Amino acid sequence: MKEKYVLEYSEDVVDEPIVYSLVKHFDVMVNILRAEISPGHEGSMLIEIESEPERLEQAEAFLRARDVRMIPIAQSLGFREAGCVDCGACTAVCFSGCLTIAAPDWKLHVDREQCTACGLCVPACPLGLFTLKFGN
Ligand code: SF4
Numbered sequence: 527m528k529e530k531y532v533l534e535y536s537e538d539v540v541d542e543p544i545v546y547s548l549v550k551h552f553d554v555m556v557n558i559l560r561a562e563i564s565p566g567h568e569g570s571m572l573i574e575i576e577s578e579p580e581r582l583e584q585a586e587a588f589l590r591a592r593d594v595r596m597i598p599i600a601q602s603l604g605f606r607e608a609g610c611v612d613c614g615a616c617t618a619v620c621f622s623g624c625l626t627i628a629a630p631d632w633k634l635h636v637d638r639e640q641c642t643a644c645g646l647c648v649p650a651c652p653l654g655l656f657t658l659k660f661g662n
């Protein structure tokens with residue numbers, strides 16, 4: 527199985543070779559899509575992991591023990607739905623199909639499973655309704 531996650535690092539482990547350890551000890555394939563980590567500060571990383579479910583669980587436990595939060599990408603997108611006026615501006619920049627507006631209701635629909643955490647919707651919404659755990 528192949529899944530995308532946001533890893534949030536605490537300050538205490540930002541210098542540890544976390545990804546190297548995952549590959550070496552759990553035989554998972556890790557693709558780093560984006561990273562914002564600086565020594566001495568909290569950091570975050572967008573990764574794609576390919577592994578057997580059992581190994582993925584072991585890898586998650588390993589990360590938890592090191593105070594690294596592993597957030598499924600579908601949960602990394604914040605959206606204040608109540609403020610939405612269905613203008614459609616965000617759908618123009620969302621190429622994953624996560625954000626769509628269509629007949630018959632012409633309301634914004636959010637399919638979080640499609641989100642790639644690209645971040646383009648964050649500045650695109652004139653009302654500032656989106657947040658991402660990674661990159662903003
Ligand atoms: S972060 Fe990217 S993929 Fe996710 S909803 Fe926003 S524009 Fe779409």
Ligand code: SF4
Nearest residue numbers: 610611613614616651
């Ligand atoms: S840009 Fe903002 S207000 Fe417009 S449809 Fe998207 S979330 Fe709603």
